[in-house]
Amino acid sequence: MGKPNLTKTREKNVYSYLDTNVNKKRFAYRYRYTRTDGKKTDLYKQGFDTLKEASLALINVKADLLKGNYNKQEHGTMTMNELFEMYIKHQKNSLKVTTIRLFHFTRKKMEPLIGNVRICDLDKYIYTTRFIEVAKHSVADITLAKYHDKICAVLNFAVENEFIEKNKISRIKIEYTLNHKIIEQAAMKQIFTYTASRANYMMEMIEFLSATGVRCGEALGLKWSEVDLEESTVTINCTRDAYGERSPKTKRSYRVIPLTSHVCEVLKKYQSRQKEELLKKGIRIAEDKFQKRYVFRNFKGDTLSYSSIDLYFRKMSIRLGVEKISPHMFRHTYASLLIAEGVDIATVASLLGDTIGTVQKTYVHSIEEKRKTAVNVIGKIMKSM
Numbered sequence: 001m002g003k004p005n006l007t008k009t010r011e012k013n014v015y016s017y018l019d020t021n022v023n024k025k026r027f028a029y030r031y032r033y034t035r036t037d038g039k040k041t042d043l044y045k046q047g048f049d050t051l052k053e054a055s056l057a058l059i060n061v062k063a064d065l066l067k068g069n070y071n072k073q074e075h076g077t078m079t080m081n082e083l084f085e086m087y088i089k090h091q092k093n094s095l096k097v098t099t100i101r102l103f104h105f106t107r108k109k110m111e112p113l114i115g116n117v118r119i120c121d122l123d124k125y126i127y128t129t130r131f132i133e134v135a136k137h138s139v140a141d142i143t144l145a146k147y148h149d150k151i152c153a154v155l156n157f158a159v160e161n162e163f164i165e166k167n168k169i170s171r172i173k174i175e176y177t178l179n180h181k182i183i184e185q186a187a188m189k190q191i192f193t194y195t196a197s198r199a200n201y202m203m204e205m206i207e208f209l210s211a212t213g214v215r216c217g218e219a220l221g222l223k224w225s226e227v228d229l230e231e232s233t234v235t236i237n238c239t240r241d242a243y244g245e246r247s248p249k250t251k252r253s254y255r256v257i258p259l260t261s262h263v264c265e266v267l268k269k270y271q272s273r274q275k276e277e278l279l280k281k282g283i284r285i286a287e288d289k290f291q292k293r294y295v296f297r298n299f300k301g302d303t304l305s306y307s308s309i310d311l312y313f314r315k316m317s318i319r320l321g322v323e324k325i326s327p328h329m330f331r332h333t334y335a336s337l338l339i340a341e342g343v344d345i346a347t348v349a350s351l352l353g354d355t356i357g358t359v360q361k362t363y364v365h366s367i368e369e370k371r372k373t374a375v376n377v378i379g380k381i382m383k384s385m
Helices: 051-066 070-075 080-091 097-114 124-135 141-160 185-198 200-212 216-220 261-280 306-320 328-340 345-352 356-362 364-384
Strands: 014-019 024-034 040-048 233-236 239-241 244-246 255-258
Touching: 014 051, 024 051, 040 051, 080 097, 080 141, 097 124, 097 141, 124 141, 185 200, 185 306, 200 216, 200 261, 200 306, 200 328, 216 239, 216 306, 255 345, 328 345, 328 356, 345 356
Parallel strands: none
Antiparallel strands: 014 024, 024 040, 233 255, 239 244
16 A cells, blocks of 8 residues: 555644545654755654544654654664565675575575564564464475574574564474484495496495485585695585585584595595596696596586586485485484494594584484483493492
8 A cells, every 4th residue: 555645734744644445544654854964754654543642652753852762763664575586685695595495495485474564563463364374384394484584594694684572483492303214234235226226336436425414415516625635524614505615514624534445445536537537538637737637527528516416316316215315414424323333423523524502403303312321331330230
């Protein structure tokens, strides 16, 4: 609804008008003021049921302006959609491409539900009934929780910039259960056997993922210069996806991971084979340039991409007749096996490049099994005393 025809009332800057939607008299205020920096601004708000309500609202506006709270009055009535647009534009150079992409996904989901709600009006009731209750029917709880986190981040941005006084939905928690699947031993054997016979070029990648627990993007971003075969370590300092190479997921993701003797041997042979294949093609490359090449490559010798790996795993799952296997499952399997073998959570977290809290939350089932085992051990000790 646009601005209706306004009629003056006995209160200065307060007007009455006919709401044609309900054929009812309503009230609005329109106030023009000049900021201390000389900027002239009009503030307008309609929809009040009584003259008193409109007058009191205007008094509060004037009080805020006297305190210098210009942002609250000038931006507090923007919609959630406008706020998202402002936030993404403001943060696009300081956040990772993947993070910005998540904000775009969230905005797309949010826009038809609460996109037109003014940020000053968004409260727990509106948010719960119009967004949470509707969205939960079309997305998983964990996805909804991610959307909620992004919406809260945008509202916190509004609070920090004094567009609104508080984030009214900050205390809402979206409960979800993490149930990360691991690759059982029998399935692991199937994967290795299938890959060895059908796509030998993927063997090194699969062995590396299973033995290190790195994220797939971290493996794709690995260069030979970051592989120390003498010290049996790899250094993770970047990740790579469809958007190119970038910094790792978090500061903790920068790490040095020890390699098993078997994986070292696999990588040594892999490196030698790559050099031989280059020579067969008549390509002579200096060692320093070779060290800058990405480690994992496809059957043509080109750099592996995440999309090709994902496609390979999807086809393999179908042909083996098993539930979908993803590259990330090697990470969960790696962590669960370490925990099952009694490796402390702090060490597991450092190897994964995660926080202790993240590991505890993500692998709660594995940790709980170890707790039960520990209690049983204590029980046996007590009985023998």
